Amino acid sequence: MAEQTVQKRVTERTWRPVFPTPAGLIVSVDASGRPNIITLGEVFNLSIGNPVWVGLSIRAATYSHGLIREQGEFTVNLPSTSLLEAVVGCGRCSGRDGVDKFARFGLTPLASRHVRPPIVAECPVNLECRLVGFHHVGDHDLFIGDVIAEHVDETMLGPDGKPDSAKLDPLILLRGGFWGIGPKLHGWP
Numbered sequence: 001m002a003e004q005t006v007q008k009r010v011t012e013r014t015w016r017p018v019f020p021t022p023a024g025l026i027v028s029v030d031a032s033g034r035p036n037i038i039t040l041g042e043v044f045n046l047s048i049g050n051p052v053w054v055g056l057s058i059r060a061a062t063y064s065h066g067l068i069r070e071q072g073e074f075t076v077n078l079p080s081t082s083l084l085e086a087v088v089g090c091g092r093c094s095g096r097d098g099v100d101k102f103a104r105f106g107l108t109p110l111a112s113r114h115v116r117p118p119i120v121a122e123c124p125v126n127l128e129c130r131l132v133g134f135h136h137v138g139d140h141d142l143f144i145g146d147v148i149a150e151h152v153d154e155t156m157l158g159p160d161g162k163p164d165s166a167k168l169d170p171l172i173l174l175r176g177g178f179w180g181i182g183p184k185l186h187g188w189p
């Protein structure tokens with residue numbers, strides 16, 4: 001064991017210890033097809049290539065929790081930094097109270113190809129997902145989605161036809177605040 005040369009504060013009580021995470025706008029629908037948006041900071045890759053599965057952690061008290069469990073489908077929409085206001089807004093009110101978050105925050109629903117929940121036009125990347133797993137995990141529940149289609153704004157594509165990371169400008173959550181990303185440091189090793 002190395003000699004301790006750096007002083008560290010140690011605590012057994014922490015909060016959202018892994019950072020950063022992307023902000024996500026998740027769209028689900030009720031039985032009549034009416035869409036609702038929830039803002040999530042807990043959006044992550046689970047299986048990255050075959051299959052492509054993503055995870056969401058959602059509190060049982062939210063309206064979206066029941067909609068996704070009942071309807072089994074959702075879209076993940078990854079906003080750029082210009083959508084900060086809508087991202088905060090969609091996380092501060094509930095569709096349970098009848099609010100149309102698309103209208104309230106100036107967002108546009110676009111029809112998905114394979115699922116009933118629409119995608120958010122203003123987000124440069126959108127994923128159509130089918131629910132394939134659900135687990136209780138402490139103060140949130142884990143929803144696992146099979147990504148059956150990805151939409152990317154054509155203006156965000158590089159010459160190789162893949163999303164150009166320099167253009168995406170994702171909105172990042174770093175512990176208590178929102179951030180953009182800094183400059184690229186290195187390519188994939």
Ligand SMILES: Cc1cc2nc3c(=O)[nH]c(=O)nc-3n(C[C@H](O)[C@H](O)[C@H](O)COP(=O)(O)O)c2cc1C
Nearest residue numbers: 038039040041042058059062063064091093094095
């Ligand atoms: C930046 C931000 C991140 C959030 N992350 C989560 C999250 O990961 N999981 C969750 O259950 N709620 C999260 N919330 C809270 C929900 O977005 C909020 O409870 C929302 O009003 C629920 O909407 P609904 O009732 O229409 O589903 C977050 C809110 C904000 C502003």
